[in-house]
Amino acid sequence: MTNTAQSDIDLVKRVQKGDKKAFDPLVIKYQQRIANLISRFIRDQDEVLDVTQEAFIKAYRALPNFRGDSQFYTWLYRVAINTAKNHLATLSRRPPQGDIEAEIAEQMDMGTRLKEQETPERLAEEADLKAVILEAVDQLPEELKTALTLREIDGLSYDEIAEAMDCPIGTVRSRIFRAREAVDKAIKPLMGHDE
Numbered sequence: 571m572t573n574t575a576q577s578d579i580d581l582v583k584r585v586q587k588g589d590k591k592a593f594d595p596l597v598i599k600y601q602q603r604i605a606n607l608i609s610r611f612i613r614d615q616d617e618v619l620d621v622t623q624e625a626f627i628k629a630y631r632a633l634p635n636f637r638g639d640s641q642f643y644t645w646l647y648r649v650a651i652n653t654a655k656n657h658l659a660t661l662s663r664r665p666p667q668g669d670i671e672a673e674i675a676e677q678m679d680m681g682t683r684l685k686e687q688e689t690p691e692r693l694a695e696e697a698d699l700k701a702v703i704l705e706a707v708d709q710l711p712e713e714l715k716t717a718l719t720l721r722e723i724d725g726l727s728y729d730e731i732a733e734a735m736d737c738p739i740g741t742v743r744s745r746i747f748r749a750r751e752a753v754d755k756a757i758k759p760l761m762g763h764d765e
Contacts, residue, residue, distance in 0.1 A: 578642035585633050593633070597626055600643060604650045607724070611654040625653040640733040644726070648734050699760055706756035710749055717745035718753075 578599075584592035605622045612618050629649045636645060707715060713735070720731045728746075732739040 575641045575643075579638055582633060582636055582638070582642055585630070586636075593630055596642070596646075600646060601626070603643075604646065607647065607650055608654045610719075611658060617657070621654055621657050622650070624657070625650040628653055641730065644730045644733045647724075647726075648736075651734070695760070699757060702756050702760060703753060706753045707749075710752060714745050714749040714752070717742055718749035721746050 578596065581592045581596055601622060604625055605618055608621050608625070609615075609618045612621060625646075629646050632649065636642070707718070710718070716735060717731060720726045720734060721728075726734065728739050728742050731742045731746075735742065
């Protein structure tokens with residue numbers, strides 16, 4: 571266990587023993603990451619702040635049930651996702667997909683970007699590539715999209731993704747493989763690998 575994970579667990583144990591102030595460092599440490607996560611589902615900044623606060627309140631209230639089977643952040647991540655989804659369900663809204671796909675597109679694009687001067691042609695090619703990636707990711711089934719996002723955007727390990735998605739690690743690997751395969755297939759024609 572890393573020092574960070576251990577210090578999180580130590581703080582959680584203190585809260586569980588009645589030290590309410592021990593939760594403050596956890597909030598300070600993770601509030602920006604959780605707000606960024608929630609902003610992928612909710613666009614309005616005021617709502618993002620409200621839902622972030624609600625997620626921490628729910629996490630605090632649920633801490634007596636936290637057994638330490640997973641890292642605290644992985645557990646908090648799941649609480650935040652559920653809070654955001656519940657918030658949207660109450661408002662009868664679906665999570666917006668644009669922010670997540672834009673980040674995936676930027677990450678994939680950075681990996682393939684050549685060190686060239688940005689010409690109008692190059693910018694047009696990049697825009698086309700981003701559009702195709704966004705469309706490919708948008709058409710992925712929800713579980714593939716979530717697995718890919720957790721891996722490529724949030725940088726979670728396969729173990730952490732398995733915990734967050736509550737499924738076996740083999741399923742996570744399969745979902746990420748299938749998601750990448752679908753995106754690769756969609757961009758092949760643009761890369762000059764038409765089949």
